[in-house]
Structures are given as structure tokens and as C-alpha cells.
Amino acid sequence: MRLRNVPITAWIGMFGIAAAFICAIFAPLLAPYGETEVVGNVWQIADGEYFFGLDNLGRDILSRLIFGARTTLFVALAATIISFSLGIILSFTAAVSRGWIDMVFSRFNDLMMSIPTLIFALVVLAVLPQNLIVLILVMAILDSTRVYRLGRAVALDVAVMEFVEAAKLRGEGKTWIIFREILPNTLTPLLAEFGLRFAFSILFLSTLSFLGLGIQPPAADWGGMVKDNKDGIIFGISAALVPGSAIAALAVCVNLVVDWLLKRTSSLKGGRGDA
Numbered sequence: 001m002r003l004r005n006v007p008i009t010a011w012i013g014m015f016g017i018a019a020a021f022i023c024a025i026f027a028p029l030l031a032p033y034g035e036t037e038v039v040g041n042v043w044q045i046a047d048g049e050y051f052f053g054l055d056n057l058g059r060d061i062l063s064r065l066i067f068g069a070r071t072t073l074f075v076a077l078a079a080t081i082i083s084f085s086l087g088i089i090l091s092f093t094a095a096v097s098r099g100w101i102d103m104v105f106s107r108f109n110d111l112m113m114s115i116p117t118l119i120f121a122l123v124v125l126a127v128l129p130q131n132l133i134v135l136i137l138v139m140a141i142l143d144s145t146r147v148y149r150l151g152r153a154v155a156l157d158v159a160v161m162e163f164v165e166a167a168k169l170r171g172e173g174k175t176w177i178i179f180r181e182i183l184p185n186t187l188t189p190l191l192a193e194f195g196l197r198f199a200f201s202i203l204f205l206s207t208l209s210f211l212g213l214g215i216q217p218p219a220a221d222w223g224g225m226v227k228d229n230k231d232g233i234i235f236g237i238s239a240a241l242v243p244g245s246a247i248a249a250l251a252v253c254v255n256l257v258v259d260w261l262l263k264r265t266s267s268l269k270g271g272r273g274d275a
Contacts, residue, residue, distance in 0.1 A: 006260070013256030020250050024070040031063040036218045043229075043237045052242045056228050061242050068220040068243065075136055075215070076201035082140035083201075084194055087147025092178045094148075095155035106152065112145045118207065125213040135214065139204060143197055150193050154186040161185075188261060195258035199251045206247050222247050 023030060033039050037059060044054040052061035090109075094102040121138055128134045158164060164181050172181075183190075206223030208214030215221035217228075222243040229239035 009256045010260035013253040013260070016249060016253030017257065020069050020073060020253075023066045024073045027067045027070045031060075031066040033060040033063040035064060035067040035220050037063070043232050043235075043239060045237075053237075053239060055225070055239050056232065061225070061239055064220040064225060065222070065243060065246060068222045068225055069246075071215055071219055071221040072202060072205060072223075075132060075139070075221075076198060076205050079136045079139035079143065079201050079205075080194065080198045082136065083143035083197060084147050084190075086140065087144035088151045088183075088190065089178075090144075091148040091151030092155045092182055093174065095152050095159050096174050096177055096182070102152075105148070109145050109148045112142075113149070117142050117204075121204075121208060122211065122213060125208065130213065130216055132215075135205075135208070139201060139208075143201060143204075147193065147197060151186075151190070154189055155182050158182045158185050188264065192258045192261040195254050195261065199254040199258075202247065202254075203251060 038057060039060050040050065040054050040058050042054065042056055042058050044050060044058070046053040050060055050062070052065065055061050055064065090105055094105040121142060124138050125135065128138075159177075159182060164177060167177050167181050205214055205221070206226070209221050209223030210227045212227070215224050217224060225243035226240045226247075229237070229243075232239045233241075
């Protein structure tokens with residue numbers, strides 16, 4: 001890949017994603033105030049001391065935005081990695097095995113996808129203990145159904161190619177075929193899907209937090225910040241718009257990078273590592 005061939009939109013996307021992760025990693029060093037520190041009056045407008053103003057409890061919005069990046073990105077990234085690992089392993093196994101294994105996995109996946117994701121998540125999270133581990137696992141399991149559908153589709157396209165058939169004739173096992181033959185030749189579309197799933201996880205987490213079943217206060221996350229400050233919109237206070245804009249901007253940046261990855265690959269190519 002040559003850097004001069006990377007479009008400006010992809011650079012913008014990568015810069016936005018990098019900025020968000022820098023804020024998440026170095027939050028205690030970058031934030032001017034503590035995550036839960038009350039520093040002034042309720043909904044104080046932005047000035048030279050408070051760049052984005054103060055929230056509904058008098059906490060610095062910029063500081064909570066930086067700390068919220070850590071929470072939001074950690075949960076969304078962890079859920080995406082788990083959902084991708086689960087979805088890809090199951091879908092590739094189904095594509096290689098075929099027969100009753102493929103049928104059972106696919107029908108169960110169809111059953112899970114038939115249930116509205118948000119409603120299912122709200123019901124489960126309302127019953128189970130509200131902590132980060134449960135939240136991440138629920139998001140990952142629900143999202144893995146989408147990953148399974150794509151993974152099975154691309155794996156079936158590659159599984160019928162000559163080099164995969166040759167590996168079977170050599171006596172290679174399913175693990176070898178999945179990780180040495182199919183995975184390298186489906187990597188680019190899967191990376192693009194990973195970006196889309198990551199963006200969806202951010203939006204989904206923000207939705208759950210806005211509804212009160214995501215990240216619990218006083219921990220800062222962008223969806224929860226929108227919920228805490230939504231009443232200020234009635235009085236012309238823009239405190240809820242700042243985290244909302246951060247969510248939208250990060251989702252756009254991820255999609256810009258994903259679009260570039262998708263344009264790099266117009267079709268799957270045979271041969272190990274050719275994708």
C-alpha cells in the first residue's frame with residue numbers, strides 16, 4: 001500500500017479514530033478535571049476556563065468527554081472483538097463442515113436475528129446484573145449473528161476454490177483450512193466489516209446508556225452524557241450536543257476508513273494471501 005494512494009477521506013477517518021484512542025489511553029493526563037469532579041455551577045456556558053461548559057451537575061464537559069472516550073471505546077472494542085471471534089469461528093466451521101453442522105448453526109443464527117436486537121438487549125440487561133462484563137457479553141453475542149452471516153457467505157465463496165480442494169486432498173484438517181486457506185483470502189472484507197461492527201457497537205452502547213441500561217453513572221460515557229443533559233436543550237443549553245457530536249463524528253470517521261478498505265477490494269482472489 002502506497003501512502004500517496006490513500007484518499008484524503010481515509011486520512012480524515014484515521015486521524016479522527018487516532019484522536020479518540022489517544023484521548024482514551026491518556027485520559028487522566030489530558031483531562032483538565034476529574035471524571036466526577038464538580039467544578040462550578042449547573043449548565044454553566046463555555047468560557048475560557050471551561051471549553052465546552054459544565055453539565056447538569058456542574059462537571060466539566062470536556063473532561064467527561066475525554067474520560068467517556070475511554071469507557072465507550074473500551075466497551076465497544078471489546079464487544080466487537082468477541083463478536084467477531086465468535087462469529088468468524090462458527091461461520092467458517094459451518095462453511096467448511098457443511099451438512100447438519102451448517103444447518104444447525106445457520107438456523108440458530110436465523111432465530112437469533114429474528115429477535116429485535118434492542119428489545120432483546122433491554123430484556124436481558126434488565127434481568128442480569130448491570131456491570132461491564134455482562135454488558136460486553138450481551139452486545140457481543142447479539143452482534144455475532146451479523147458477523148456469522150457475512151463470514152459464512154465469504155467463506156462459502158472461497159471454500160469451493162481449487163486451492164482449498166487441494167488442501168483437502170492433501171489431508172489437511174478443518175483448522176488448517178480455516179486459518180491458512182480461507183481466512184487470509186477473506187481478510188479485507190472482514191476487516192471492513194469489523195469497522196462497521198465497531199461503529200455499530202458504539203452507537204448501540206450509546207443507545208443502551210441513553211436508555212439507562214448501558215454504562216452506569218457516575219462513570220462517563222458519551223451516550224450517558226447525552227441522557228444526563230438532554231433536558232438542557234429545552235433551555236437552549238448545548239451540553240447534550242457535545243457528546244452527541246462526538247458519537248456522530250467517530251461513526252463517520254470509522255465509515256470513511258471502511259469505505260476506503262472496501263474500494264481496495266472489488267472481488268476475492270484465489271491463492272493463499274492474495275486477498
